[in-house]
Amino acid sequence: MKSGMSSRRLGLIDDHIERNYIDTGKFTGSLVGIYRKGRLVHDSTMGLMDRERKKPVEWDTVFRIFSMTKPVTSVALMMLFEKGLIQLDDPVYRYIPSFRKLEVYVSGVDGSFETRAPDRSLTIKDLLSHQSGFTYDFLKENEIDAAYSSRGIGSATQKDLASLIDSLSDLPLLFSPGDRWNYSVSTDVCGHLVELISGQSLDTFFYENIFEPLGMSDTGFYVPAVDIPRFSANYLYNLNGLPKLLDDPLKSRFIKRPSFLSGGGGLVSTAEDYLSFCRMILGGGQLNGNRILSRKTIDLMSANHLTGGVDLAEVASGRWSETSYQGMGFGLGFSVVKDPSMTLVPGSVGELAWGGMANTAFWIDPLEDMAVVFMTQLVPSGIYNIRRELRTLVYSAIED
Numbered sequence: 001m002k003s004g005m006s007s008r009r010l011g012l013i014d015d016h017i018e019r020n021y022i023d024t025g026k027f028t029g030s031l032v033g034i035y036r037k038g039r040l041v042h043d044s045t046m047g048l049m050d051r052e053r054k055k056p057v058e059w060d061t062v063f064r065i066f067s068m069t070k071p072v073t074s075v076a077l078m079m080l081f082e083k084g085l086i087q088l089d090d091p092v093y094r095y096i097p098s099f100r101k102l103e104v105y106v107s108g109v110d111g112s113f114e115t116r117a118p119d120r121s122l123t124i125k126d127l128l129s130h131q132s133g134f135t136y137d138f139l140k141e142n143e144i145d146a147a148y149s150s151r152g153i154g155s156a157t158q159k160d161l162a163s164l165i166d167s168l169s170d171l172p173l174l175f176s177p178g179d180r181w182n183y184s185v186s187t188d189v190c191g192h193l194v195e196l197i198s199g200q201s202l203d204t205f206f207y208e209n210i211f212e213p214l215g216m217s218d219t220g221f222y223v224p225a226v227d228i229p230r231f232s233a234n235y236l237y238n239l240n241g242l243p244k245l246l247d248d249p250l251k252s253r254f255i256k257r258p259s260f261l262s263g264g265g266g267l268v269s270t271a272e273d274y275l276s277f278c279r280m281i282l283g284g285g286q287l288n289g290n291r292i293l294s295r296k297t298i299d300l301m302s303a304n305h306l307t308g309g310v311d312l313a314e315v316a317s318g319r320w321s322e323t324s325y326q327g328m329g330f331g332l333g334f335s336v337v338k339d340p341s342m343t344l345v346p347g348s349v350g351e352l353a354w355g356g357m358a359n360t361a362f363w364i365d366p367l368e369d370m371a372v373v374f375m376t377q378l379v380p381s382g383i384y385n386i387r388r389e390l391r392t393l394v395y396s397a398i399e400d
Helices: 007-022 066-082 097-101 124-128 143-151 161-169 186-198 202-214 225-230 271-282 295-302 386-396
Strands: 029-036 039-050 104-107 114-116 234-236 244-247 328-330 335-337 352-355 361-365 370-376
Touching: 007 029, 007 039, 007 386, 029 271, 066 124, 066 186, 066 202, 066 271, 066 295, 066 352, 097 161, 124 186, 161 186, 186 202, 202 271, 271 361, 271 370, 361 386, 370 386
Parallel strands: none
Antiparallel strands: 029 039, 029 370, 104 114, 234 244, 328 335, 335 352, 352 361, 361 370
16 A cells, blocks of 8 residues: 555556556546555556557656646736735726737627626636636637637737737637636736736746756646657547547647737646646645745635625536536636536545546645646547546545
């Protein structure tokens, strides 16, 4: 037994993934890392990081983590909060004047939108908790989503964070801030705020204040040339067979520094690096003597910030991945478990989590002193139930 976990049952995690995902070709390769009670209790690699070159997944394989970037950006913004440079209820237009004119969508299509004034101003808390009224181009559920798509808002083709702000200033919000929850480019706006307030580029701020202190040497907005041999390929779900190659690591846009530093989805990382980030959160804001945030700020981020203390089932527009909204709240950068019995999977009150577009995922459980990172590279997320299955398998291995 390792740190209160059954070695035999931990082995069932790999058996399940290999039998149901690797051997069937659903995933080309995957990795699971579990940290509990001060130790790495499970680190398994399965399948291939690059099917075309027959390269196996290794512990130091570099993955595109996409939206697992969001908690990092949220931590960065909260570091400025701790310095007294911002307040959560600050109107965002104080820092981005063009946002003073934001209105709310009523009807119409791009070019002839009917709008109204918002009930209140957009705040920094709204951005961190996805209650801003912004959206994403890929959601494709309404005319605002369509406008984002046609204008390339938030996509990898966006010139830079300043151009994102200009684009957002010209479109209405989907709803009045605080009224609902909608997954969005909000965290990219948070990244722009980090740059404005700190006076540093987002990648420099991340490196100096988070990555270097935490020893996250393989995390950044691109893969340096020396590390490209460790960079995984990315695959696209294929209804009629094996996943198709989507992004060749030797030709990827991730092998050079981008001009658009996406705080919402731009990072690459390794399992070990991201576990270090999770361990910092688990440690109340510090790791190995390096303090990133205070324990009380972590507590604040871990609270449910949805208006009225409701769960996502009551206020969310659409869905993300395969996770049920019931019993789930949202904090400042993470989902937060309110009631495990309503989520219908094992877990703990206060568990923090999120995932990425290529089916990567993590969760942090302070009650069990545990952090879990899952890596693979298959777009889009939510095709399979792996995140819920993995929770059940991991919690089933706990004996003490």
